Amino acid sequence: MADYAQVTLKHALAAVVAQLHSPQDAAVKAELIAQKQQLEAALSLLSQCDQYGVTSAANFTRLPAQLCNTPSSEYRIIEDCESDNPVDWCEVECLEQPLNHVRLGPGDVVIEC
Structure with a gap:
């Protein structure tokens, strides 16, 4: 197609x-x-x-306004390591991104393929 x-x-x-x-x-x-x-x-x-691999069946989600109203607050992508305890979570590293992190802000769109 x-x-x-x-x-x-x-x-x-x-x-x-x-x-x-x-x-x-x-x-x-x-x-x-x-x-x-x-x-x-x-x-x-x-x-x-x-x-x-983005198709018309992909789910697009716009991130909402942040709850924390500070100048350097941002969204991060984490892997939960099958735990509900934030201590066990680790931030996802993406080698093709600056500093190997994905930093998102209000209004950014996340695409789930």
Whole structure:
């Protein structure tokens, strides 16, 4: 399915790029540039969804406002190690993230694939 969508978006992008190469007035050119940017963004998002296995069945959750009203409070992702005791919990490390941590804030979206 994603292959069909990617091919369709790439064809649409090629058509917009071709139109950009022909003479246009400023308003039409601005609209074509906006369309090109939207198509490129859609292709990038679709590629990331494919890479991480995000499908239309994924569950998206927006994090709520924080209960603790301090300037450096943040959400962290932890592994509970099959315990309800926070002493046993450990923070998840992600090697591809700066400092090997995932730091989330209010309004961030978590995707469950």
